[in-house]
Amino acid sequence: MNRSLIRRAVAFGVAIAFLSLARTAAAQTACPDLRGLSPDSFPVATRILSAALTTPPAAGLPSSLPQATAKSPITQYCAITGYVAPQNHFEMRLPVREQWNGKLFFSACAAFCGNVAGNACNQGLLLGYASVTSNGGHSSAGGFDGVWAANDLGAQEDFAHRANHNATLAAKRIVEAFYGKPPSRSYMSGCSKGGHAALMSALRYPEDFDGIVAGAPVYDFTGKAVIHASWVLQANNDGKGGIVVDGPTTDLVHRSVLDACDLTDGVKDGVVGNPLACQWKPEDLACTAERTTGCLSPTQVAALKKMYSAPVDRTGKVLFPTGHALGSESDEWKQWAIGRGANYQVASQFLRYMAFDKPQSPSDSDPLTFDFAQGPASLARARAIYDATSVDLRAFKARGGKILMWHGWADTSIPAGSSIDYYLRATNESGGRAAIESFFRLFLLPGVLHCSGGEGADRADTLTLLDRWVEEGKAPDVIVTTKESDGVASKTRLVYPFPKVAHYSGSGNPNDLSSWTAVEPTTQPTVAGVSWYPSSRR
Secondary structure, eight states: OOOOHHHHHHHHHHHHHHHHHHHHHHOOGGGHHHHHHHHOOOOOOEEEEEEEOOOOOTTOOOOOSSSHHHHOOOOOOOEEEEEEEEEEEEEEEEEEEOOOEEEEEEOOOOOTTTTTTTGGGHHHHHHTTTEEEETTTTTOTTOOOOOOGGGGGHHHIEEEEEHHHHHHHHHHHHHHHSSSOOOSEEEEETHHHHHHHHHHHHHOOOTOEEEEEEEEEOOSIIEEEEEEIHHHHHHHHHHHSSSSHHHHHHHHHHHHHHHHHHGGGGOSSOOOOOOOOOOOOOOGGGGOOOSSSSSHHHHHHHHHHHTSSBOOOOOOOOOOSOOOOOOOHHHHHHHHSSSSSSSHHHHHHIIIIIIISOOOTTTGOOOOGTTTTTTGGGHHHHHHHHHOOOOOOOHHHHOOEEEEEEEEETTTTSHHHHHHHHHHHHHHHHTTTHHHTTTTTEEETBBSSSSSBBBBOOBHHHHHHHHHHHOOOOOOOOOEEEEETEEEEEEEEEEEEEEEEEOOSSSSSSSSGGGGEEEOOOOOOSSSSSSSSSSGGG
C-alpha cells in the first residue's frame, strides 16, 4: 500500500472517530433540557417537573456515610424532580459527567413512605453515583399514615413493589439521556421498609439491580405490622388501660441484662455484643422476700417473657419468627413497646386502611384486641400484596446479583431475629452455607437501634463493599463500623458475616481493630421460630 493510501486510511479513521464522539456528545442531554423529554420516551409514563444544575452547600451534603467517606469530590450535580403515573414522585441527583462513576443508586423510602426525601440520594451521590429516591407511589402525611391506601388497590401495590420498579425504569432512561449511555451497574439500598423494598426487588424484579443492601428489612411486612406489634402491645397491657412494664422498669431491666451479658464479646462497653450467648432471664430480676425494690413483679416477669419470645397461637404455632433481643431495652424500646406508641400506630393504621379491600372500623382495627387464633388467616390478602417472605432468590443469583443484609441487634422496631430467620431459610433453600455466602451475607451490628443510633457502632460504607463484591468478586468478609460524635469516631468495631461473631482478644484498645478476632458459634441456630429468650427457660 502506498503512502497516499495510508494517509487516506488514517484520515478516514480519524474522521470516523470524531464522528463517533460527536454522536456521543449529541446523545447527551443538558441538565435543564431534561424537562423536555417526552413522557412517551420512557418505558412507563413519566414527567420531569424540574431539572437544574446545583452546587452542594459549603458545609457539604448530609448523609449516613462515615465522615471519612463523606468527604466527596462532587462539585456540582443535576437536581431533578418528576413523577411516574399516577403519583409516584421521585427525585434524582446526577453528578456532572466528569464526576459520574458510571453507575445508578436507588435509595428506597422507609416507614409507610408518602414523601420524597431528596437527601436520601446523598449516600450515592457523594460516591459518584447517579442517585434516585421516590415517595413509594403515593403522597401522605408520612410516618405511619395509612389513609392513602383506603379503597386503592393500585396504590397498595405501588407501595408494596411496583413504584420502585417503575421509578427504576424511569431513572435508567434519564441517566441514559443525561450521560449518553446507560448505567453499567445499578444498586438499591434501604433500611426498614427500604430493606423490604430491596428484597422485594430481588424477588419480583431480579433484572433491576446488580446488588442490594437490605438494612433491618421488614420483609414480613404483614407479620411485623400486625402480629408482632399486637403481640408486644397485648403482652404489656394490664387490661385496665395501663401498661405492665413502664420506662423506669425498662431501664432497670437493661442494666440487669448488661450486668449479665455485656462481656459476651469479651469487652465491657455498654453493649451486649452477642445476644445469642446471653443467658439472662426475667426471673433473674424477680422480687423475693429479701428483694422488694429494684425488682420485677410476677406480672412484669410474665410480660417480659412474652416480649422476648416469638408470637404464637394457642397451639404453640409460631406466627412471627422472633421476639425482642436481649440488650435491646432502650429508649427505642419505650417508643415501640410501651403504651400506644409506634407499634400501635403501625398496627392500627395497617389494619384499618391497608390490609383489606375496604377500610375497617376503629374497633375492628385495634391491635389490643387482635385475635391470634382467628386473625392471622384473615391477613392472606395483605400477605399476597406486601410480604417479601420468599427465599427463592435463584433468578437474582443467576444474573450475578449480590445481597448484603445488615441489622442492629438492639432494634426494637423490627427485631434482628427476623433477619436471622430469613437468612437461615435462604441458606437451606440455596443448598447450605457455602452456596449462600457466594451471593448473600448477613451482618448483625451489636448495640445498634433501628437503622441507626444506639450505643453500638452504627456507620459503615456498605455501598462500596457491595460494589466491590459485584465488580471485583471480593465478598465482604468483615465490615468496619464506627460510632461518631461531632464528626469524630468514638467507637470502632468489626462485624463479621453471620454466624461468626467478633470477640475482643483481651488486650489492647477495643477501638484498635487488631484487638478483635472472628469466632464461630459453638451451636448452630435453628430455622423456625427463632427466639432470643431461651426456650428451656420459658
